[in-house]
Amino acid sequence: MAKKEKLPKKPMTKERLKNQIFNVIGNPFNMIVFFTLIILFCLIIIPLLNMLQNSFMVAKAELRQIPDAKVGDYTLYYWKYLLASPLTKTVFVEPLLHSLIIGFFVTVISVPLGSVIAWLMVRSDIPGKKILSAFILIPYMIPSWCKALSWLSVFRNELSGSYGLLTGMGIHVPDWLAYGPFAIIIVMCMHYYAFSYIMVSGSLRSINSELEEMAEIQGANRIQILSNITLPLVLPAVLSATIMTISKSIGTYGVAANLGNRIGYYVLATRMKEFINDSPKGVGYAMSLLMIALAAVTILVNQKLIGTRKSYATIGGKGTRSNLMHLGKSKYPLLIFLLVFLFISMFLPLFVLVMESFQIVPGRGYGWDNLTLYAWIGEVENAPSKGLSFQNGLFKNSEFGRACWNTAKLSIIGSVITAICGQFLGYITTRGRGKWYGNAVEQMIFIPYLMPGVAFSAIYFSMFSQPRLGGLIPSLYGTFMLILLASIVKHFPFASRSGSSNMMQISVELEEAATIAGASFWRRIRSIIIPLAKGGFLSGFLLTFISIAKELDLIAILMTPANYTLSFLSFDYSKEAMPQVADAICIVIIVFILVCNRIANRLGGDVSKSM
């Protein structure tokens, strides 16, 4: 093949220089790439570096703790506070241990769970597959913090202001069951099984069943086929899902906050938020850097093991002819297993949430005398119980109206901008594949993906909670702008992936044909790219829309009362001993998500791509 030879250097003449500059400047694509690189650098790299810097810089609040220091001095105070002080055990070692324990157990349970479900749904002849497959991802669409709330509504005990279902029935619920690691692990498993399910089922679909049939002809029994043929083939997907589950479960905030905080069980994410909302913020920054490092390491390990950058995406591939495995006698026990799973992860949480939203006193059963529409349409004057007298019912509540408005504003503006940017980013990464700028854009976009939501918002908090550029950018803390900005940038990885899969379908040759016909860059975008990208754009837009609408982790740190979204309002109410109203909000969000998802599916979108 072609020998490697050095490109000869050319003498630089005036004309050559002039032509070269003209070639670069005259091409709008180059200009777009140039500005994209600058913008991404400002929105991702600079905030990250800034937080790193802040974790080494004396802030006003700690002036007294650090003798002879001025604001802005270099200090190791925060890192020492976190890693080498008498408090290290409580503020760092314990939360880290908790996070790791949770990550470990969630992974150990949810990866096999998701993989088995995937195998059953793809490769077995389990009865009722069509109906089951319509439901199997619904638990994943219910936001994880909603599931945490429904866990509480079943298991809440004397520790909370109001009882849960079981306590109300007179069954004693111990603290370890109601709150803390056990509860967190179970709830997260009901959510993160989806990663393994999506990845493994994708991988299974791409395996030709002839491979298994060959083994059968050779005389292998079902177990041998599974362990010697199928499992090794899907192993990369399982591994990928494992890493992803670890990294996500370590970084999750909403579930841990709902189920851990009230008994003082902290994980990294929840502890970090306390530091950032209170003081010393520098410690919070240092912690979130450690969280980012942790997440980055797991994902890099994944890349090393799987050997490809793309492994965080679902493994694609066309379905080949596949014959189903006969389950024989174990058919019905396995069906029951699936039904129990769906019952626990989907039906029960929804049922409990809906029912509790109608209760006067939570935990006092579902008798007529304990049912009310108060949480939905009541007013404080005629509150049926003391527990409900803090707030009007949902539809009479001005906070709800405002939160609806905020949520709508945030998700519509956010997802429109994200989706448009995503298409552009996708365009640049696909057209620049293998070129330095394409790689640079891809690498930068990948960074927000590495970061847990809370850590990411911590970066933006640290960057924009004070005026920047000599007042050119005012302090954005407490503004809608900041929440919007964080939501947009955090969703870049997903949006650009959907953009690039969209652009990948538009062959470069379609554009080249237009170039030869004399179409300019903008003409090509207008006449070729936009008309062809429309469909993919819409479904990408809707999936981002859903994701922003249910987001809690990402915005928790940046939230101020004026900007409360539905999910944060619900989170807030659940802390205030108003579970009914919090539940009602959950239900509103879930219904909204399911409807949007249905529309997105119609348009060819796929919820599995929004992980």
Add this chain to the structure above:
Amino acid sequence: MSKIVLEHIDKFYGDNHVLKDINLTIEDGDFMTLLGPSGCGKTTTLRVISGLEKPQNGKMTINDEKVIDADVAFYEEPSKRGLNLVFQSYALWPHMTVFENVAFGLKIKKMPKKEVEEQVMKALDTMRIAQYRDRYPNELSGGQQQRVAIARAIASSPKLLLLDEPLSNLDARLRIDMRAELKRLHKETGTTIIYVTHDQVEALTMSTRIALFKEGEIAQVDTPLGIYTNPVDLTAADFIGNPRINFIDGKAVCNGETLTVHSAFGEYVYKKDSIKWDEDIPLNEEFECVLGLRPEMVDIYTQNPNHKNTVEATVYASQPAGSETMVHLTVGEADFLALQIGLVEYDMNQKVFVVLHPSRMNVYRKETGRLIKYAKVKHHAGEMDD
């Protein structure tokens, strides 16, 4: 109607040197085929000519007008080169009708509406697809899409038409039809055509000249007949012709006047005029060589024909395929393939008599792989049958 000259074109992708010092002149009205296996640089050359790729070295002119001068980083825009391109994938815009696809380039040139309509219909008529003008590309068959793609390329009356493996996505029958269509198009319009293909039959049947590519370099430029009879090296010989050429190992000595070759077929002595003297040939010293023998130049007889170049051979296997029969033969150490017209049956291990024509064989030097003795062309050598 234009003459294209490429001088010293080099193209790198990173450290990968894909085009190495390409020099090629395409005369006005030529049907020039760039032929070679995949990955040899022929499509890249086409893209350099079209302006979609910018080479790092070299110059290119169209009708003596400068289009590329890498020394001063000058690259004329594709649309200003007066050419058009048909892509391998056709690259029809799926959201536009046939009419809109063909009209797109004309509209961009701000041609008056009436004229656009005329030009488009003319192109569609030429390709005989006027009845599909309002269909979308996905409502057409592969062959029809192909015609739309060509219509789109000729609508702007380009001086130069570039075709990148245009027939590779068609089935065998359609391919033969389209070959005829393209040949007619070339004759009717008189446009210079540059055609990229890996299919030697397309190259041999359609072109006026062929440029044979090998690993980023041009190995040989010649007429189809020239390339077929005298491939310049062993790889080229192996690539051109179906079924493949037979190679028979031998030993050769050259004394400056004649070339004497010993092989399983016996001894052949070639005269001065058939030897390619510009090649590196050792004098008065035995060296290894390879004889190139086209399968169709072997005549098989069951009775001894008493021809001076007869050898006895054994049938290894025979494959009758209706219009022709392929026969595997062995002579001593050498085994080779012969092609007979029509249906002929031979038994396995049957003894037959084979008449060979030494003057119609090529001789290659094994060490360099280069052609050192030309084969004579049969049709103007009725007198030379040996």
